[in-house]
Amino acid sequence: MLGLMQEWPLLCNKILDHAAVQHGGREVVSRSVEGPIVRSTYKDIRGKALRLAQKLERHGYRPADRLATLAWNTSRHLEVWYGAMGMGGIYHTLNPRLHPDQLAWIMNQAEDRAIFVDVLLMPIVEQIAGKVSSLRDIVVLTDGANLPRTDLPNVVAYEDWLEDCDGDYTWRDMDEHAACGMCYTSGTTGDPKGVLYSHRSNVLHAWIACMPDAMGLSARDVVMPLVPLFHANAWGLGQAAPMAGAKLVMPGAKLDGASVFELLDTEKVTFSAAVPTVWLNLLQYLESTEHELPHLQRIMVGGSACPRTVIEKFQNKYGVEVIQIWGMTELSPIGSLCTLKPQHEGMSEDARLDVQEKQGAAPFGVEMKITDNEGAALPWNGKSFGRLKVRGPAVAAGYYRGAGAEHYDAVGWFDTGDIAHIDPDGFMQVVDRAKDVIKSGGEWISTIILENLAVGHVDVAEAAVIGVAHPKWVERPLLVIVPKPGRQPSRDEILSFIEGKVAKWWLPDDVAFVEAIPHTATGKIQKTALRDMFKEYTFQGA
């Protein structure tokens, strides 16, 4: 017997409708890529999105068309998302930091029919447009006066393009499972893979994100997503902020400390979200200028683990609560949030920071488990670590065009590729990537835990651990150290510093001293390159 409740499909555009009806005058403030701060409202955004949907349909675009965006966070970028979704299309965010060849590869696989691009990013489009045969229109997110000169055909200024549309349009009625958004994973292990969000998954994810113990977004909040819209679905903020009716502040292309501080201060931002680097830059700026953060209440930190000192400084010096968030493009992206539970109240500062360094607990809507290599569940004791797997209504069931089936276990859980433990309170901590963890005699050793210990030594500037082939144990850890300038620590000094802090069999078999460790473009240690550097290495006596 079915319930007798109304059919009300979960469609993203209903979020914008709600924002326009219930919070119509709430501002969306952008630092435009042309320069000036521009002010808009949810009602304006909806009006522009309606005009865009109308334009797209008149111009021959059809439901399921992929509409690429290559743009920073501005109100126009948000208009494109909702205009695209409202006519049944699929917004497809592109990361301008990728190599143009990779962008062209992605656009060809996605068969993008249009691209909406910032003035600043037109040079990238000039390099790739000729390589993407599906591409029909290049819409520059500006007005005619600011349109850059280009030899490309089919280039129009967004504001001019919409001129002949009045917005007298009704959002297309759709199945809530229809695709509405697309984002490719970075592809560190093979070709990039497309994640295809549905209206349903985005709406449910927005509810998950807004919950009091997640982002806790209210109409009284002023939300500044420093995380770009092209990064992991903007952590859900493109839907969550209008669902809550929060004022939005869009930082455009400038994420340096001074620019971020300016908007935090003048727009009275209460909530913001970014990767650790952005917060480190802000802290440096604050310390050099002695500015304060009287309005900011809480910040989300994700993308990589947040250093303890960042948590400490924001909380103790600036009175800003720091909440770690862990997620992935495939999770829409929320997997866990480190909001404290009642059992953490009354803890010592140090014990609380130990908890806050974890990636946090799964909210309702995300199920989590850790398993060994055979898929058997491991206990939640804060020690046993294994492959982290998740499932939920906003978790990818697969990738575009069938790629990546190996990421799913026999019962359909998504294998995140992370190695983690979970404590009895449900708080998860990532200890490694599956491809980096060292398999020693059938057991696993976390390279991240060893690295974090090694950098605690006074003479160590940077540390990395890799597995090196071993005849008896399959793999054993090799610790690679960059000493601080002028320091020359010895192998034994370093190893005895670590000894006693980990199980005996975790102790690296050797220490190698190098001048530099290779990094990726985003500053992470490039372990594949490091393993290449040491491919000829053998342990003495092994």
Added chain:
Amino acid sequence: MLGLMQEWPLLCNKILDHAAVQHGGREVVSRSVEGPIVRSTYKDIRGKALRLAQKLERHGYRPADRLATLAWNTSRHLEVWYGAMGMGGIYHTLNPRLHPDQLAWIMNQAEDRAIFVDVLLMPIVEQIAGKVSSLRDIVVLTDGANLPRTDLPNVVAYEDWLEDCDGDYTWRDMDEHAACGMCYTSGTTGDPKGVLYSHRSNVLHAWIACMPDAMGLSARDVVMPLVPLFHANAWGLGQAAPMAGAKLVMPGAKLDGASVFELLDTEKVTFSAAVPTVWLNLLQYLESTEHELPHLQRIMVGGSACPRTVIEKFQNKYGVEVIQIWGMTELSPIGSLCTLKPQHEGMSEDARLDVQEKQGAAPFGVEMKITDNEGAALPWNGKSFGRLKVRGPAVAAGYYRGAGAEHYDAVGWFDTGDIAHIDPDGFMQVVDRAKDVIKSGGEWISTIILENLAVGHVDVAEAAVIGVAHPKWVERPLLVIVPKPGRQPSRDEILSFIEGKVAKWWLPDDVAFVEAIPHTATGKIQKTALRDMFKEYTFQGA
């Protein structure tokens, strides 16, 4: 093109699973109907619910079976909800305040196969069991030692009944649209009508309820639902509290001021929800004892409009935020909540109270409109009032067995039967019931607004307004007054007191003085009876 996200049906039992996994040790404290305070946890509740589901299935119950509950708020009542839903059954809450004949009528229409009943309410079951032919088992929510003597066959004690089940059971996999709960409306206009909630509607409603600008429930909250589980789906708290992982305090059968205060105080309740009468009783108790409310942060008031003095006292004297909630059984029940928006900050106390007296704004997931009798939308100007209509994923699409189709307009919106206006901020205020509003010359006059004005006169104890037939205007208002003891206000005094405060054509045509106004069992003015009293009345000169 469909999105590529996981199938993860929205099932209520996933909420309990989440609570048991992520908040397993969080307490569910009950004042048992047997007397003592009993302590349980979400993990315990899940364990018991699994045993009940297993028992029901072994005992021949099947998906879609209706399982009635006639019980106060206790952990056992919650176990029955989740046990019933987990095996695919439908919990059906019965209101013990209804007449036994009406209960029997409802149970027969619902074809309830079992009833789970509190010890205290067994006398009701003794009266009706013989009249409900579908009824198979009477399960008393107690243990063998406390089982009352009865001549009824098939009576068992809940705890004993579960003894042979170990809980080794997996929740039944279901369509998220499957029915999971049932609640009959009170039937003031005709036979009671059954609302049939689905798993999907209850889960979505829980998200709506938990949002920061709705109930704002966190794992750090201690939630006491004073609103009974049998009243309008317990305002969603049966799902929302475990979704948030909040500690639950269940008040059992005692809702008097002293009992309510005891639990608020000893269990450190931060959030509670009840009808105005319960809060009035608590205020009287507090004033007579000089107790304080140091833990309570906010209360929800619904069921009928909250008197301004109640809002004032809780906020100013006790530091407790008061939030009006408006809803209906058919809405799961949330329609609107009066949480202040940023534009209300910095208002004067008086202006803020004017806002707080409204029923509030619709959250995302509830769409609202007001229309005239022909269905044309009216503006949101805080003045124009019309029929209040809603739609959303947790709004009934109809009633059990096809009753009540007249409650839906041509485009599928549910007509609430309320007459309301909505202000430019989206805040709705109910001004009348559609069956009470006076139709005068094609325009409407709110009886509630006139009544509220009339009771402001120093000599008036109670006031009611009804429409009386009029040859020219169809209906005109008659004001019925109960004077305060020893006072004898005149017709003209009363009318001139109202004059100038409403449009001229709203002024009642006459005033009738009576000794008493008829009331319903729940204390509301019984307008049908009042209209009967005055059915022979004609206006002089009309």
